[in-house]
Amino acid sequence: MRKTRSDCTVGTFEKKHGLPPGTIRNKDGRDTRSDKKIGTIRKEGKK
Numbered sequence: 001m002r003k004t005r006s007d008c009t010v011g012t013f014e015k016k017h018g019l020p021p022g023t024i025r026n027k028d029g030r031d032t033r034s035d036k037k038i039g040t041i042r043k044e045g046k047k
Contacts, residue, residue: 004038005038006036006037006038006039006042007038007039008037008038009034009035009036009037009038010024010032010033010034010035010036010038011034011035012042013036013038022032024041027044029032
């Protein structure tokens with residue numbers, strides 16, 4: 001499987017992969033906003 005584009009939003013990613021809304025979570029355990037970009041999540045993960 002290919003790496004997801006960094007400009008893809010969380011909501012689009014969840015729909016595309018058949019995941020229920022709220023699957024992708026922030027570090028504090030709350031669900032991530034659906035308009036947040038995958039690239040932003042990757043940057044946060046590097047910290």
